[in-house]
Amino acid sequence: MTEESESSEQRASAQHEPAPTPEGRHGHAAPLPSIDQDAPHLFALQRDALREWCTERGMQRHNADQILDWVYRKACADPMRMTNLSKRNRDLLAQSMRFTTARPIDHRVASDGTQKLLMAWERGPAEATPTTLPMLNAVPVASGRQTECVMIPADPRRTACISSQLGCPVGCRFCASGIGGLEGNLTAGQIIEQVFHLSALDAVERISHVVFMGMGEPLANLSAVSDAIRTLHAEWGFGISARRITVSTVGLPTAIRRFCDFELPVTLALSLHAPNDEIRRNIIPWADFSTIEELLDACDEWFRRTGREITLEYILLGGVNDRLEHAEELAEHARRIHANVNLIRYNEVRGMPFQRPNSDGVLRFQEILRERGVNTHIRASRGRDIAAACGQLRHEHATASPR
Numbered sequence: 001m002t003e004e005s006e007s008s009e010q011r012a013s014a015q016h017e018p019a020p021t022p023e024g025r026h027g028h029a030a031p032l033p034s035i036d037q038d039a040p041h042l043f044a045l046q047r048d049a050l051r052e053w054c055t056e057r058g059m060q061r062h063n064a065d066q067i068l069d070w071v072y073r074k075a076c077a078d079p080m081r082m083t084n085l086s087k088r089n090r091d092l093l094a095q096s097m098r099f100t101t102a103r104p105i106d107h108r109v110a111s112d113g114t115q116k117l118l119m120a121w122e123r124g125p126a127e128a129t130p131t132t133l134p135m136l137n138a139v140p141v142a143s144g145r146q147t148e149c150v151m152i153p154a155d156p157r158r159t160a161c162i163s164s165q166l167g168c169p170v171g172c173r174f175c176a177s178g179i180g181g182l183e184g185n186l187t188a189g190q191i192i193e194q195v196f197h198l199s200a201l202d203a204v205e206r207i208s209h210v211v212f213m214g215m216g217e218p219l220a221n222l223s224a225v226s227d228a229i230r231t232l233h234a235e236w237g238f239g240i241s242a243r244r245i246t247v248s249t250v251g252l253p254t255a256i257r258r259f260c261d262f263e264l265p266v267t268l269a270l271s272l273h274a275p276n277d278e279i280r281r282n283i284i285p286w287a288d289f290s291t292i293e294e295l296l297d298a299c300d301e302w303f304r305r306t307g308r309e310i311t312l313e314y315i316l317l318g319g320v321n322d323r324l325e326h327a328e329e330l331a332e333h334a335r336r337i338h339a340n341v342n343l344i345r346y347n348e349v350r351g352m353p354f355q356r357p358n359s360d361g362v363l364r365f366q367e368i369l370r371e372r373g374v375n376t377h378i379r380a381s382r383g384r385d386i387a388a389a390c391g392q393l394r395h396e397h398a399t400a401s402p403r
């Protein structure tokens with residue numbers, strides 16, 4: 001969930017840009033040859049699989065490396081512009097490989113440079129993986145369904161905030177993404193494709209950080225998220241350091257323990273959002289499945305097994321979880337598991353009853369945590385004038401016109 005701080009001037013200066021072309025920064029005007037609808041999705045393929053696909057079709061193994069270079073280094077997903085491939089190979093690719101499968105249908109640029117894309121997916125891919133959590137009953141994404149992704153600039157960083165699911169099964173009472181529940185899991189290819197579209201935006205040379213803080217609960221789509229992280233990290237892919245990839249979870253102890261075995265040293269963030277179980281159950285339906293105590297035990301195991309500190313994410317909701325005694329409770333939890341704390345001032349969502357707390361209260365809340373030795377940051381406010389909070393843009397589209 002991206003954050004804010006706005007003024008009326010900022011609101012006035014937010015821009016609606018024409019949606020970018022699906023081919024990326026190097027898009028072309030000529031129509032492509034018609035494509036086999038069962039063709040593989042380029043963004044779902046790891047390098048070895050692409051090399052195999054190429055050699056099976058009479059291409060050279062190194063052609064796969066050239067294709068990956070165009071896509072991940074040059075932000076070009078138009079095979080007809082891959083000029084170091086032969087004409088025959090370009091035609092073959094155009095007919096037999098799906099590159100971009102999402103259409104950006106809304107593109108907004110905030111006064112602080114944050115950019116948000118609303119993407120409509122072409123169809124539910126056959127390779128969608130079922131969730132390992134039984135209560136979710138996820139299905140592949142259906143044609144035309146929408147997810148969001150955001151690019152947040154903070155020189156020299158370019159952070160991609162991406163979605164892992166269509167909708168969200170958790171249904172936090174303050175979040176627009178949870179409205180309507182879970183509609184489907186994104187595939188690894190669909191997750192990666194979001195980063196591609198963000199990397200192809202103007203003013204983005206290269207994505208340096210990725211946060212799984214968009215729509216969905218990443219650990220409920222662990223197989224696809226794990227594959228996507230491998231491509232984000234790979235030197236033939238986006239080449240992003242694992243420590244610059246953050247997976248944010250609302251937390252199920254078994255899922256966190258399973259994630260301890262993941263081979264790459266990514267950063268884990270726990271969306272705690274409440275100082276005690278009573279408040280947490282009121283705002284996060286999944287809090288019924290585990291107590292804060294059980295979650296902290298799983299986080300403790302993460303710290304012991306991986307040696308990496310965890311971050312506690314805490315959305316401050318005015319009058320709900322922002323009292324000074326709540327800060328004291330939160331400090332106890334953070335100290336117990338050696339966690340940092342990120343405080344996030346709530347962005348109001350139309351139709352939801354929660355309020356944004358005032359700045360003085362937030363600073364006092366932070367002070368209490370710091371006095372107790374907890375490393376605490378107030379997350380910088382970004383993109384509020386373009387509905388950058390999780391699920392907000394999709395919600396605006398859904399409520400503005402009948403689906």
Ligand code: SF4
Binds near residue numbers: 175176
């Ligand atoms: S805050 Fe995160 S976990 Fe909760 S409903 Fe929104 S996307 Fe899902």
